[in-house]
Amino acid sequence: MELTKLTALELGAAIKKGEVSVKEAAQAALDAVAAQNKELNAFITVTSERALNRAEKLQAGVKDAESPLYGVPMAIKDNICTRGVKTSCASKILGDFAPPYDASVVERLADMGAVSLGKLNMDEFAMGSTSETSFYGPVRNPWDLERAPGGSSGGAAAAVSAGLGWYAIGSDTGGSIRQPASYCGVTGMKPTYGTVSRYGLIAYASSLDQIGPLCRDAADCAAILDVLQGRDPKDGTSLDGQYGNLLGSLTGDVQGFKIGLPVDCYGDGLDGEVRASVLAAADVLRARGAEVVELSFPVMEYVVPAYYIIAAAEASSNLSRFDGVKYGWRAEGYESLDGLYRKTRTQGFGSEVKRRILLGTFVLSSGYYDAYYRKALQIKAVVKDAFDKAFHQCDMLLTPVAPATAPKLGESLSNPLQMYLSDVYTVPVNLAGLPGLSMPCGFDSKGLPIGAQLIGPHFGEGRLLNAAHAFQLDTDYHKRTPKGGDPA
Numbered sequence: 155m156e157l158t159k160l161t162a163l164e165l166g167a168a169i170k171k172g173e174v175s176v177k178e179a180a181q182a183a184l185d186a187v188a189a190q191n192k193e194l195n196a197f198i199t200v201t202s203e204r205a206l207n208r209a210e211k212l213q214a215g216v217k218d219a220e221s222p223l224y225g226v227p228m229a230i231k232d233n234i235c236t237r238g239v240k241t242s243c244a245s246k247i248l249g250d251f252a253p254p255y256d257a258s259v260v261e262r263l264a265d266m267g268a269v270s271l272g273k274l275n276m277d278e279f280a281m282g283s284t285s286e287t288s289f290y291g292p293v294r295n296p297w298d299l300e301r302a303p304g305g306s307s308g309g310a311a312a313a314v315s316a317g318l319g320w321y322a323i324g325s326d327t328g329g330s331i332r333q334p335a336s337y338c339g340v341t342g343m344k345p346t347y348g349t350v351s352r353y354g355l356i357a358y359a360s361s362l363d364q365i366g367p368l369c370r371d372a373a374d375c376a377a378i379l380d381v382l383q384g385r386d387p388k389d390g391t392s393l394d395g396q397y398g399n400l401l402g403s404l405t406g407d408v409q410g411f412k413i414g415l416p417v418d419c420y421g422d423g424l425d426g427e428v429r430a431s432v433l434a435a436a437d438v439l440r441a442r443g444a445e446v447v448e449l450s451f452p453v454m455e456y457v458v459p460a461y462y463i464i465a466a467a468e469a470s471s472n473l474s475r476f477d478g479v480k481y482g483w484r485a486e487g488y489e490s491l492d493g494l495y496r497k498t499r500t501q502g503f504g505s506e507v508k509r510r511i512l513l514g515t516f517v518l519s520s521g522y523y524d525a526y527y528r529k530a531l532q533i534k535a536v537v538k539d540a541f542d543k544a545f546h547q548c549d550m551l552l553t554p555v556a557p558a559t560a561p562k563l564g565e566s567l568s569n570p571l572q573m574y575l576s577d578v579y580t581v582p583v584n585l586a587g588l589p590g591l592s593m594p595c596g597f598d599s600k601g602l603p604i605g606a607q608l609i610g611p612h613f614g615e616g617r618l619l620n621a622a623h624a625f626q627l628d629t630d631y632h633k634r635t636p637k638g639g640d641p642a
Contacts, residue, residue, distance in 0.1 A: 157182040158317030159635065162226045162374040165320055169216060169225045176216065176225035180209040180269050183227040187271065187318045194294050196313040198232050199240045200272040208269050215267065222401070223321075223377055224267035231310050231324045232273040233280055234365065235354035236260055239270075243356050244288035245278045247476050247502030249483035257354020258386045259323060259365050266381045271319050275309030278504045279473065280327055280358040282306050283573045284566045285334070287506040292563055295338060296636035297602055301560040304334030310368045311338035315636055321369035321378055325355055327362045328461050329555070329580025332592035335368055336555035336605025339594045341622065341632060342368040343375045346612050347587030348393035350379075351386035359468035360391075362461075362584040371632045372593065372622035376400035379615060395613060403616050406624040409443035413621070414548035416451035419579055425558040431596030431604040432554050435625060439552075442624050449547050453533070453540045454578065460533035461581035462510075462574055463517050467527050469507075470514030476502065509570070538586045541611070550617060551609040553579050555592045559602035579607060589615045593622045594631035603631070 157165060157179060168174045184202050191197050205227065212225050219225070230236060233243045235253035237260075242248045256264070263270075277287040285293040285308025293308040295301040296316040303312040307324030311334035314322050324331045326344035335342030343366045350365045357363060367378040380400050386392040415436060420429055436446045478484035478498030485497035503511070517526040544551060556576055566573035583590035588609055595606040606625075610618045626632050 158186050160320070161370045162320035163222055163377055166222045166224060166226050170219065172216070176213045176269065177206060177209040179225065180205050180227045180271070183271055183319050186316070190316055190318060193299060194296060194312050194316060195291050196275055196293055196309040196316070196318055197229065197272050198242060198244065198275050198290050198309070201239060201270060205269050205271050212267055212269065219267055221266045221381065223381070225269060226320050227269040227271050228263070228321045228323065229271045229274050229310070229313055229319045230260065231276055231307055231322065233276060233325060233356045234260065234323060235356065236270070236273065239273060241273065241356070243279045244276045244290055245503065245507070246289045247483050247498065251482050255354065258351035258388055259382050260354065262381050263323070274313060274322060277306035277308070278507050279356070279469070280306040280325060280330055281469070281506050281510050283329070283333060283576050284561065285309060286563060286567055287504050289504060294563070295560050297339065298560065298600070301562050301602070302337070302566065304337035304560065306330040307368060308334045311335050311340055311342065314338070314340045314368050314370065317635070321367055321374055323365060324368050325363055325365050326584065327358050327465060328584050329577045331366050331368055332555050332580050332590055332605070332607060333577065335592040337560040337603065339603030339631070339634060340368055341371050341375055341591070341593050342366065343379065343591045343615070344583060344589065345379060345383065345615055346589045348391050349395060349397070349613070349615070350382045351389040351392045353386055353388040357472040359465040360472065361468060362465060364584070371626050372591070372619045373401065373404055375591070376404055376619045398616065400616050400619055404620055404623045406620070406627050408439055408621055408624045411439070411444040411550070411621060412548040413439055413444050413446050414449045414544055414551045415446060416544070416551055416553060417448050418451045418454045419553040423557050424554060427598040428554050428558060428604050432552065432606045435595040435606040436552055438625055438628050439621060442628065444621070447548060449544060451540055451544060453537050453582070456533045457537060457582045457585060458574060458578050460530040460537070461577070461585055462513070463526050463530035464534065466510045466514035467518050468514070470511045470518065473507070473511055478502070506570070534585045537582050541582070541586045541588060545611045549610070550614065550621060553607045553609065555579060555605035555607045559598045559600070559604060583609055588612060589618055591618045591622055593625060596631060
């Protein structure tokens with residue numbers, strides 16, 4: 155049994171049956187990390203001893219375990235707080251900061267019986283679309299080491315794709331789960347805003363951030379969200395809801411589903427091979443009984459500028475706490491408190507983070523607030539209204555995740571505007587607070603994965619997961635691995 159090719163649910167079942175121990179699973183993952191992380195740079199911190207000790211303790215509870223993911227090793231993006239384990243947001247300014255508490259999602263995973271392997275590399279403070287802005291160096295795509303894995307959850311996507319753990323927990327502000335999932339050939343989901351607690355997530359843009367899973371397939375995503383979703387009294391934005399059993403509701407039956415194709419998402423700027431693969435995914439779902447209809451979504455030209463204005467404005471506020479005084483790294487050689495602030499932030503933040511802080515401060519400043527930030531909020535409301543109208547015509551939308559497949563390392567950093575435009579299909583979901591899912595739907599002529607995005611109404615996770623599950627019952631794209639590309 156080649157453990158690293160199993161899905162999280164398959165490994166959980168093998169552990170439950172006694173076919174493999176929790177420690178054996180953890181050791182297999184750690185061996186894979188030791189063999190591949192030097193070239194992939196997917197992990198910032200590997201907690202080997204902690205993971206093996208945890209695995210030994212969990213083994214005694216296997217027979218009584220209720221979760222199908224009990225004992226399954228996983229990893230966590232480095233902007234999610236973990237008690238006593240370095241949490242750096244891939245930034246110099248946080249240094250070796252080890253939080254005194256766990257994020258709520260980390261607590262829920264621990265209660266369920268998860269084994270954490272460590273913390274995953276990312277774009278600094280989640281600001282980027284390629285995982286190249288990290289202070290710890292760029293993450294590399296396991297399908298082609300000269301290409302980016304996407305971002306900001308690039309370490310999470312690369313790790314799952316390469317078999318360095320069976321699932322990962324990331325965050326999504328404007329596509330930061332879905333876009334790297336697409337580039338790395340895994341399944342990733344951004345849930346409805348408020349359904350998963352953000353307590354312990356180091357904020358980039360608080361009104362847009364959402365925690366979610368990256369894994370091999372839709373069934374794994376459903377099982378993980380069953381653990382993560384739910385009201386949290388420590389997060390005032392978390393929502394009460396009748397979440398139900400997402401995993402148990404996966405039937406693969408999409409008979410009568412109406413799937414909308416927004417024609418505005420299939421025009422100029424979209425790579426031809428990406429377009430063909432996403433439309434082929436629509437054909438697979440049509441063959442299973444879904445109805446596919448075209449519709450208009452005319453706000454696409456406004457979503458990227460509105461998103462970056464809102465995100466940068468919130469970032470400028472959220473990142474003001476990093477000043478070299480309270481915690482994290484502190485510069486040396488200052489002569490005043492103001493000098494401490496200036497020198498620490500100048501040396502501690504990377505160029506992309508400083509660019510977004512400056513943009514956010516500008517759009518919030520006197521004389522420009524109404525011209526930029528208020529208009530961006532108005533566009534956000536228009537985007538929500540456009541989705542509401544779309545969901546009166548269909549049950550979900552099917553779009554590309556990104557205009558093209560994974561770019562070469564360095565291409566996006568040399569052209570930040572192009573990097574921002576690569577988020578055009580994903581940022582509307584965050585502006586409207588909706589659930590969105592990326593699933594592998596093909597490969598281009600260079601052998602790079604292509605992802606299709608399913609978008610649903612608020613609390614529509616079950617509908618999206620069932621459609622993705624139906625697609626994956628009839629295809630094997632999600633089973634292919636970077637080493638050879640054959641189905642596992």
